[in-house]
Amino acid sequence: MIGRLRGTLLEKQPPWLVVDVAGVGYELEASMTTLVALPAPGESVSLHTHLIVRDDAHLLYGFAREQERALFRALIRVNGVGPKLALGILSGMDEAAFRRCVLDDDVKSLTRLPGVGKKTAERLIIEMRDRFPHWEPGDDALADLAGGAQSADARHDPLADAEAALVSLGYKPAEAVKMLVGLEGEGSTEAIIKAALSRRMAG
Numbered sequence: 001m002i003g004r005l006r007g008t009l010l011e012k013q014p015p016w017l018v019v020d021v022a023g024v025g026y027e028l029e030a031s032m033t034t035l036v037a038l039p040a041p042g043e044s045v046s047l048h049t050h051l052i053v054r055d056d057a058h059l060l061y062g063f064a065r066e067q068e069r070a071l072f073r074a075l076i077r078v079n080g081v082g083p084k085l086a087l088g089i090l091s092g093m094d095e096a097a098f099r100r101c102v103l104d105d106d107v108k109s110l111t112r113l114p115g116v117g118k119k120t121a122e123r124l125i126i127e128m129r130d131r132f133p134h135w136e137p138g139d140d141a142l143a144d145l146a147g148g149a150q151s152a153d154a155r156h157d158p159l160a161d162a163e164a165a166l167v168s169l170g171y172k173p174a175e176a177v178k179m180l181v182g183l184e185g186e187g188s189t190e191a192i193i194k195a196a197l198s199r200r201m202a203g
């Protein structure tokens with residue numbers, strides 16, 4: 001099991017990133033919460049990781065915070081929740097916000113997340129409720145993960161990249177386009193996606 005990587009961030013193209021560790025490039029998939037917390041390519045990064053081994057692939061997932069990885073691992077144990085849906089949930093809200101939704105029986109907020117219908121939201125609340133009281137105190141403090149995340153590759157169209165990333169997270173193409181209306185001036189791909197997800201959760 002690969003539990004952590006420390007190296008140089010080579011590429012950051014949501015939801016994918018590549019980290020060079022002693023000359024080996026590790027390709028990881030990450031939530032937008034983690035991606036917006038990362039520095040620009042060329043900088044050093046340290047990520048908590050989770051490896052999923054399938055018959056046809058070895059899939060590596062990266063997380064900026066240990067608590068985000070812990071929630072990812074808890075989510076994929078819920079019936080009907082796979083890695084893609086788990087990343088979609090983590091991209092739409094951080095651990096503290098998800099915890100509040102579960103403890104408050106907030107089905108409405110959970111159904112705003114990509115791929116989460118009413119039945120899935122209810123299942124998440126039932127299966128996750130008993131796990132949160134055991135998490136360490138202080139997890140309710142929302143971390144400001146937006147600082148310092150800048151796109152360093154001007155060859156890409158940030159809006160188009162944001163649309164592709166939202167689709168990969170589970171949103172339908174038409175829905176992704178609608179979420180991005182008016183966000184052309186937000187700057188980097190990560191900033192555009194963060195703004196789209198924030199607006200989606202607020203609406």
